[in-house]
Amino acid sequence: MTTSASIRERIPFIMRDLAARYLPAGDLHQGETALAKIVAEREDPFLVLISTILSQRTRDEMTERASRQLFAKYDTPRALADADPGDLERLIKPVGFYRQKAVQIQKVSRVLLDRYGGDVPATYDELIALPQVGPKTANCVLVYGFGEPRIPTDTHVHRVSNRLGLVRTKTPAATEKRLMRTVSKEYWLHINELFIRFGKDLCRPIGPQCPRCSFTDFCRFYPRTKWGKLVSKTARRAQVHRSRRPSRTHD
Ligand code: SF4
Secondary structure, three states: OOOOOOHHHHHHHHHHHHHHHHOOOOOHHHOOOHHHHHHHHOOOHHHHHHHHHHHOOOOHHHHHHHHHHHHHHOOOHHHHHHOOHHHHHHHOOOOOOHHHHHHHHHHHHHHHHHHHOOOOOOOHHHHHOOOOOOHHHHHHHHHHHHOOOOOOOOHHHHHHHHHOOOOOOOOHHHHHHHHHHHOOHHHHHHHHHHHHHHHHHOOOOOOOOHHHOOOOOOOOOHHHOHHHHHHHHHHHHHHHHHHHOOOOOOO
16 A cells, blocks of 8 residues: 555545454454453443543543442433532543543533433434543444444544644644545444554554554655654655666667
8 A cells, every 4th residue: 555545445445454463353342442351341321421521631540440449330311410520530530630520421411310310321423412421432332332423533633633644734623524525435434443542552642663664655754753754764865875876778
């Protein structure tokens, strides 16, 4: 695959490579992100919603720890709405802004009870109208809670998509819109899980592990890395060397 390959040609190549690397059975439920693990154990949109709120501005390991502690005691909107706020704070303390998040998850649980009889709504517009639910959270609930194809876009998905030349955008929100126009729907369910895994494992924000990556031929960021610079320096030297060699004559 070269730089001249179109974005539509690149996407199947990228998705196949990442699926082979991170999802040997191609199964979203075998994922390693906190959300994928929660879903693997219990397919419950409510737990996905609460975990996603807890994950905001928080590392994945902390989200998983807090979610497990919380759901061991409170795992329904009614139980969460009636919980002692101090107990909630204690259980979700591993996540950032745990005091505000304790208030928010109680608030959203009460809204679910009041407006939806304790169910989580299954449409983007209804989800986005819930307290503390933005586009990324709504899309995570749709993908992981309801299996509906969407592209939740966090900073990893945004960075990886830009480096791979799939989009040229400034914000995760713009990346999400662009990806939804460019990427065939058959890949939407897996993009979030695969790009996050890739963004944490190889395509890290600082110090990406390019020698282990299959996308150096068309990655926009690679030429700016130490490996990319070394490759172009070597290529330049070889060119100079060739140009200095006396040309052969055939007389
Ligand atoms: S070549 Fe490096 S920067 Fe580019 S996608 Fe791969 S790991 Fe990321």
